[in-house]
Amino acid sequence: MENLQNQKQRHGCLTAWLVLMMLVYTANMAYSIVLSFIVITPMQMIIPKWIFFLLAxxxxxxxxxxxxxxxxKKWAFWGFLVTSLITMGINIYTGNGILSSLVGLFGVGILFALLQLKExxxxxxENLE
Structure with missing residues (x-):
């Protein structure tokens, strides 16, 4: 019984958020690849094709x-933070405003908040290694 209590557990909201993130990022990856093939010529001057592959x-x-x-693994959280900052830079580079580019950091903030929920x-x- 004591061994069951010492097992690492995550809150159900965190599990749901991680699954949602995996689904959304998978869909977004496919969307980025499709966009890279159908980008019209005038738009290529604004957004180079390689940006779509980088986003994918x-x-x-x-x-x-x-x-x-x-x-x-705790390093994976820091990986999310780094990729969100890179994406923010890409958004600014492609002409999005700074405020709209900051929206991507909300996902990392939500993830951090959900990691704080106790189970x-x-x-x-605290359970991350």
Missing amino acids: AICILNVVFAIFIFRW NGRSAW
Whole structure:
């Protein structure tokens, strides 16, 4: 019985958020790749084709980071933060405003908040290695 209490557990909201993130990033990756093939010529002057492939790669990384958070790796959270900052830079580079580019950091903020929720007296953040 004591061994069950010592097992790492995550709050259900965190689990749901990680699954949602994996689904959204997978869909966004596919969307980025499709856009790279159908971008019309005038838009290519504004957004180079390589940007779409970079965004797709970032989405793949984020799915990997979500998997590693499921496996209790703290570095995966920092990976989310880095990719969000890179995406913010890409958004600014492609002409989005700074405020709209900051919206991507809300996902990392929500993830951090959900990692603080306690399950059996310990937060998921405390359980991360």
